[in-house]
Amino acid sequence: MDEKLWLRNQTWADVKPTGRPFDADAAYDIVAAIPIPIVEQEAAYSRGYPYEEAVTRALVDRFGIWVVGWHHSTHFGGPVEAWCCSSDSVTTVDETPDRVVDSLEEWREWLDELDEKFARLSPAPGASAEDREWAWERAVARLVTLVLDRTSCEAAWYGHCELVLRWYLESNDVEAGRAAEWVGEAIGGRFKSWVEPRLPVIDDVAERIAAHADR
Template sequence: MTTRVTPRPGLDGWAEVDPARHPFDPAVAAGVVRRLAPPPPPPAPDMPSLEPYDATAWSAYQEAGRRSVEWNMAMTDALVAHYGTWAYDWAWPPTPVWDRWTPIVTSSDETLRLVTASLVAWRRWVEETAGRLHRLLPSLRAAALIGPDDAVVAWEAAIAELLTAAVAWAEETDDWFGRGRRLLTWLLTAAGLPVEHSVTLVGRALDARFHGWVHLTAADVADVAEHLAREVIGRSAGRLAGPGECGDDWPDTWPHGWPSWRAANRPRPYS
């Protein structure tokens, strides 16, 4: 098998994954996968023990891992060529079915069955996201017609919902970050913002605050939603009311060592 490194699509624009633009029939997915798939490599041997160290056994195991990665790349190439770029992340549904980076340890038939299950699970998650966006977007458009204050409130609610969904979908409590980033970028691009600008806004809202994948609190969700909503509408976060103003008496700090940017005794990173 010839190794081919597939450039990873950004998948930042909602148009790249929107199910309405990319047909998919789960009923025939197994046949498509079987037709497109290169011959799976033989199952890898069990991982050798470290003590006593067996160089020959470890070399065989590492070679099996290399063949598995090559096969996964070829499988991805085939799925993307057939279905479109949305299929690139077929191995990353919210509930993992397949790990493209570990040696294949199943039979050929079982391997293709698991690939199909993972692809269908990924598509199901994309379709669930489409349902959320189709429900949220009309309220954003309607609020924009009323005025900027209403638009900020509507965007806050939409952003908070998607971040909460990212946490709910995560297998681990700190595994929400990548999925949350993607959901927010899809929301912005689905609403008509340019992809590059959307990536920048979401990056500023998340990267400046979360250095690594950490537990996301309800207070974090509120802060990110408010900041990003104001960025989208064009209102500076630094103009928000301080503690005790407008009946909004926020505590100075939040759990897990993350200070609220609205705190009176902390510098505001977004001001």
């Protein structure tokens, strides 16, 4: 898939749902018009990728770049349960469009939830460095727990966790590259697939990120 459509390349400004309306019926009409690939069974694992890209491009054209996470499945560390993988989820002309729209609705609900959490967990405008540090530390710990629950701690869940933490910092006016650097350094490879990090590790990550609050 085109790198411009990769979820990890999107900033919070790209995906923030505020001011970006979404109509599930319109989404269904768009998806239903895209042909379902028919191939031999042995090629099932690859058949869905061109379809997923075609769907993503069509939805981006209509609703904006925020839609690109619609197929980020919990099976691969994402927050979407309705979509499994291309080999299982791309099926018939009747089933597949419904599954895509269900997945897109899940993704949008997740973005709405993050938007609400970011606002509630961010320091007040003009807050002191000490208050900012406390707010960031609290926010990071809660967001890690939130992502763990949403992704069921599946394979590569930590990738989405890093993205959510970066988005939180971006929502607090930290430049994307710097936010990614701070998050990466704080986690330091300690988050693993299928392993829920111990509370002291989460607390340490939160403290390390919060230490940048006065910069």
